[in-house]
Amino acid sequence: MKKPKAHIRYALGAALDALLPRLCPVCRSTLGRGETLMCACCLAMAPRTLMHRRRDNSVAARVSRPGLEPALAAAWLEYRRDSPYASVVRDAKFRHMPAMAREAGRIYGLELMADGVPQLADIDVLLPVPLHWRRLLQRGYNQSREAAEGLADATGIDVGDNLVATRAHRTQTRQSAEARRRNVSGIIAVRHPDELRGLHVAVVDDVVTTGSTLSDALRAVQACGPRAMSVLALGAVPADAFHFAPECGQQ
DSSP: HHHHHHHHHHHHHHHHHHOOOOBBBTTTOOOTTTTTTSSSHHHHOOOOOGGGGGGOOHHHHHBBBTBBBEEEEEEEEEEETTTTTHHHHHHHHHHHHHHHHHHHHHHHHHHHHHHHOOGGOOOOOOOOOOHHHHEEEHHOOHHHHHHHHHHHHHHOEEEOOOOOSSSOOOOOOOOOHHHHHHHTTOOOSSSGGGGGTTEEEEEEEEESSSSSSHHHHHHHTTTOOSSEEEEEEEOOOTTTTTTGGGGGGGG
């Protein structure tokens, strides 16, 4: 019975692709069988940061401060607004494509696993950066949660829901570093903090710009007494594309 079922699924998938062809968000070519997030060529050429290979990277600089040094701070792709690759993250967030964020997280997780990142095996739980309930109702999903679920699919690490947004905030788009810091300061809290004590907690976000949101999340987690903390994101604005002052790493 397995072969007929697989044959039917393949036929239905082919019919759906014919009616509603899936396009690569980068080059807009039609995706082939087995191509999920983007076409094979664009995936191969994707601007990976490879931050997981060096501890002193720009994301670590943005979220670190005295007494808080993440065990792992990394992002998958460079995020430049004028790059076609920006659509991988932007469409997931603003064009109601949560599956894109989840698949990006899954591919990133597979690449981290294949690269043998030692800190990955030590992580106990993935905590997505939360959305306030009003924003969640408007959007219908949390793109950071979807990215975390994709990472979990690839790595087997559990996804938790301990982080909550205590108040709504304005969009961070096109705000200065200082405005971003003020905008998100103190908005993230932890429920059931005892669940995180002694664990290695990785906070997951979609895009790192100044690191203000992640810093606020790490501050909340740190108060729970974790064994270690890490940061994972789908994208990061490169240091040469976004000017952030040295103190941003201590926010």
